Amino acid sequence: xxxxxHIFCTAETPKGSNAKYNxxxxxxxxxLAKYLPLGFVFPYDFGFIPGTEGEDGDPLDVIIIAEQGxxxxxxxxxxxxxAIKAVQQETGEMVENDRxxxxxxxxxxxGNIHRVAQLPDTVLEELQxxxxxxxxxxxxxxxxxxxxxxxxxxxxxxxxxKKMKPAKKIEIFVPLTDRKGKPFPNYLYxxxxxxxxxxxxxxxxxxxxxxxxxxADEGQEVVKDRMIVYEVMVPVVDQSYWREYKHKLEYQFxxxxxxxxQSDIAVF
Numbered sequence: 001x002x003x004x005x006h007i008f009c010t011a012e013t014p015k016g017s018n019a020k021y022n023x024x025x026x027x028x029x030x031x032l033a034k035y036l037p038l039g040f041v042f043p044y045d046f047g048f049i050p051g052t053e054g055e056d057g058d059p060l061d062v063i064i065i066a067e068q069g070x071x072x073x074x075x076x077x078x079x080x081x082x083a084i085k086a087v088q089q090e091t092g093e094m095v096e097n098d099r100x101x102x103x104x105x106x107x108x109x110x111g112n113i114h115r116v117a118q119l120p121d122t123v124l125e126e127l128q129x130x131x132x133x134x135x136x137x138x139x140x141x142x143x144x145x146x147x148x149x150x151x152x153x154x155x156x157x158x159x160x161x162k163k164m165k166p167a168k169k170i171e172i173f174v175p176l177t178d179r180k181g182k183p184f185p186n187y188l189y190x191x192x193x194x195x196x197x198x199x200x201x202x203x204x205x206x207x208x209x210x211x212x213x214x215x216a217d218e219g220q221e222v223v224k225d226r227m228i229v230y231e232v233m234v235p236v237v238d239q240s241y242w243r244e245y246k247h248k249l250e251y252q253f254x255x256x257x258x259x260x261x262q263s264d265i266a267v268f
Contacts, residue, residue, distance in 0.1 A: 007157060008199075009062045009078045009102055011047040015069030023048070025071075028239020029074040037137060043130055045070055051235070052160035055096040056088075060160050062100045063127060065119070068241075069107040073240065078102035080157065083148040084114025084128060089141040099131065100153055115150055164235040170242065172230040173259040174249065188252055189228065195245075196232050204231040205238075235264055 012021045018041050020033040050200065063084075064076060081101050086109035088097035101119075103110045113119060128144045135142040150158070159214060174192065177183050189205075196203035206229040242260055250258045 006079055006105065007049055009047055009049055009064055009076050011045040011064060011070045011074045012072055013042050013046045014071055015044045016041050021072045025236045025238060043126060049100065049157060052157060052163055054160055056090055060100055060157065061097065064101055064102055064104060065110055066104050066107045076104045078112050079102050079114065080153050081113055081150050083153040083156065085145045085148050085221045085233050087143050087145065089133060096187055098156065100157065116147055126161065166233050167265065168237050169265045170234060171261050174230065175253055175255065176226045176228060178254060184253060192230055196230060200232045200234060210240045233265065
């Protein structure tokens with residue numbers, strides 16, 4: 001049963017780029033993988049669907065069909081319209097490596113596209129030929145098998161999401177009051193819950209027995225903070241996401257330094 005209608009996609013390589021970029025979660029950034037032959041460019045933004053795992057062990061590949069290219073790391077709320085079901089040669093073996101087709105919700109030109117059948121036949125043919133030629137440059141085989149409907153593509157994405165097993169725990173320590181003891185507005189905490197639930201499908205908040213932080217400030221005065229701890233479990237830590245979110249929370253709660261930490265976990 002399909003329970004998702006829209007997904008967030010991350011662009012790795014922009015439309016029109018002659019260079020291929022890959023996201024590396026270990027460094028929290030995008031790494032230049034290679035340059036393509038002269039005159040060979042990506043027809044649309046190419047990236048991945050966060051929180052999924054394909055048959056090759058990597059996140060599902062996505063082709064973001066839009067009138068304008070973006071940039072490495074751009075996240076977009078997209079509508080799934082179908083997929084190119086395919087197999088690809090990996091280390092001598094043929095493995096399933098589909099290309100999911102999506103349209104950004106903000107697209108004007110492609111805004112009325114809801115099914116892959118609504119795309120011109122030339123678009124699908126050119127996309128398949130692109131990946132055949134792209135892999136051929138490295139003496140690899142890419143073999144399109146069939147075009148998947150939006151319904152089948154959504155089901156495949158949901159299965160790939162369920163395959164991901166959380167391996168890391170992220171803890172976010174947020175103060176209950178400012179330095180003068182004045183409580184922060186309640187909506188700030190509601191926003192944290194809403195954001196974490198939307199991005200990670202759920203969260204845990206330890207609010208009945210708040211944690212207490214004790215340290216010395218610049219004047220060597222002992223400072224005590226009562227805090228709420230928010231916790232999420234993720235399969236992979238996106239360093240750039242958490243750096244940006246940390247800066248956002250520090251601004252909202254007027255903190256010089258707010259702690260977000262990660263640790264390994266074992267799920268039985």
